[in-house]
Structure formats: C-alpha cells, structure tokens
Amino acid sequence: QQQVKQSPQSLIVQKGGISIINCAYENTAFDYFPWYQQFPGKGPALLIAIRPDVSEKKEGRFTISFNKSAKQFSLHIMDSQPGDSATYFCAATLFSGSARQLTFGSGTQLTVLP
Amino acid sequence: DVKVTQSSRYLVKRTGEKVFLECVQDMDHENMFWYRQDPGLGLRLIYFSYDVKMKEKGDIPEGYSVSREKKERFSLILESASTNQTSMYLCASSFVDYGYTFGSGTRLTVV
Structure with a gap:
C-alpha cells in the first residue's frame, strides 16, 4: 500500500533549467513533509521540509509547494546544476504507535546535463 | 555531526544463512529504524525501535527480526x-x- 506517490521516476534537465518533482499523499493524518536527497553510495539526507499549514517554503534554489486540499506537494529546483544530480525522495510523516514514522515516495532520479 | 554507522558496505551471503546487519549511532537518539531500498519502490520500513529492548514492526517485517540491547546499537x-x-x-x-x-x-546480495 503506497501512501505517497511520486513522479516522475526519472528526470533529465539541462543546466540552468527548472526541475520539478511531484508527490501526492492519501493519509490526511500526515503532518510533516520532508524531501530527501541521495547521492550514489550514500544514505538519504534531509534537503528541505514543510508543514501542512504553509503553502510554500524556499531554501536557496529549492522550493516546496504544498496544496493541502489536493493532497499534493512538489519540489522545484531552480537553476539546476550538475551537482544536483541525485535521487530525490519525497516523504510524509506522522506519529504512529510509539514513534514518528516516515513513509517515502518511490524516488526520482534527476540528471542535470552540463 | 550525528553519525549513523553501518558495519558493512557490501555483503554476499548464501541462501539459508543467518545474516546480521549492524548499525550504531553516536548521538543518544531514542529512535532507530531499518529500511530496505529497492529501485522503483523507494524506502520501505522493516522495523523500528523507540527504546532499548523495544521494537515495532514496520510495513515489511516478514523474514526479518531486530535486536536492540543498547541504545546506540540496532541490529537487523x-x-x-x-x-x-x-x-x-x-x-x-x-x-x-x-x-x-x-x-x-x-x-546485501543473497546467492
């Protein structure tokens, strides 16, 4: 049961372009939405995150847009650089049982061409 | 910086073997998790632990067990x-x- 759906599976963007990755969730109990960035041979690392009471959060070239009514959120990478080439995971979290748990999307492999 | 150290980068094991994967964190964190990552499926939660000797099943616990005898160490x-x-x-x-x-x-590769 996939509670967070992510698209596209892969994305190729020219240097300087905008990369857009989309996610949709089902469970309205989710209350925190992080994005993780993973380079080959490394574990995922937190990139940026948003709470559902905010419609947009920007950190440098990275922006999360959040649409609570549509249960969708997206990551925008402005002025994409070859160093941004990585796998990106959206996630949603809620407190379940005895700890807060992350549910991940399936991942997007981003390639930024020089 | 918080460090989470996994004891092996690569493992090759035979079918039927008992396999231990070790994880150690150095920041006194309460919660520890084990995920598996497969192409197209993202990361799926196997088990987590919120305290020493406590564990809870995640989404795909079948075929796995965990152990947390010390706060800093969580074994799959x-x-x-x-x-x-x-x-x-x-x-x-x-x-x-x-x-x-x-x-x-x-x-991990199982042959």
Whole structure:
C-alpha cells in the first residue's frame, strides 16, 4: 500500500533549467513533509521540509509547494546544476504507535546535463 | 555531526544463512529504524525501535527480526536469507521525531 506517490521516476534537465518533482499523499493524518536527497553510495539526507499549514517554503534554489486540499506537494529546483544530480525522495510523516514514522515516495532520479 | 554507522558496505551471503546487519549511532537518539531500498519502490520500513529492548514492526517485517540491547546499537537479523532479500539496507536514527539521519547503507546480495 503506497501512501505517497511520486513522479516522475526519472528526470533529465539541462543546466540552468527548472526541475520539478511531484508527490501526492492519501493519509490526511500526515503532518510533516520532508524531501530527501541521495547521492550514489550514500544514505538519504534531509534537503528541505514543510508543514501542512504553509503553502510554500524556499531554501536557496529549492522550493516546496504544498496544496493541502489536493493532497499534493512538489519540489522545484531552480537553476539546476550538475551537482544536483541525485535521487530525490519525497516523504510524509506522522506519529504512529510509539514513534514518528516516515513513509517515502518511490524516488526520482534527476540528471542535470552540463 | 550525528553519525549513523553501518558495519558493512557490501555483503554476499548464501541462501539459508543467518545474516546480521549492524548499525550504531553516536548521538543518544531514542529512535532507530531499518529500511530496505529497492529501485522503483523507494524506502520501505522493516522495523523500528523507540527504546532499548523495544521494537515495532514496520510495513515489511516478514523474514526479518531486530535486536536492540543498547541504545546506540540496532541490529537487523535475517533468520534464513533468501534471494528476494537481496537489497540495499539503510539504518536511520532520530531524536525528537522529525530529523532522521541515515547511514550509508549495506548492499546485501543473497546467492
């Protein structure tokens, strides 16, 4: 049961372009939405995150847009650089049982061409 | 920086073997997690632990067990390894719920 759906599976963007990755969730109990960035041979690392009471959060070239009514959120990478080439995971979290748990999307492999 | 260390980067095991994957964190985090990562499926939670000797099943616990005898160490055990358990295994820890720190992963191949 996939509670967070992510698209596209892969994305190729020219240097300087905008990369857009989309996610949709089902469970309205989710209350925190992080994005993780993973380079080959490394574990995922937190990139940026948003709470559902905010419609947009920007950190440098990275922006999360959040649409609570549509249960969708997206990551925008402005002025994409070859160093941004990585796998990106959206996630949603809620407190379940005895700890807060992350549910991940399936991942997007981003390639930024020089 | 918080560090989550997984003892092996690569492992090759035979079908039917008992396999131990070890994870150690150095920041006194309460919560520890084991995920497996497969292409197209993202990261799926196997087990987590919110305290010493406490554990809870995640989404895909079948074929796995865990042990947490000390706060800093969380072990994943494959009782009888099978080829469908070939995967990347990621350990993570967290403190006040929101911030997860991941290890670099163990790529397990079962032949």
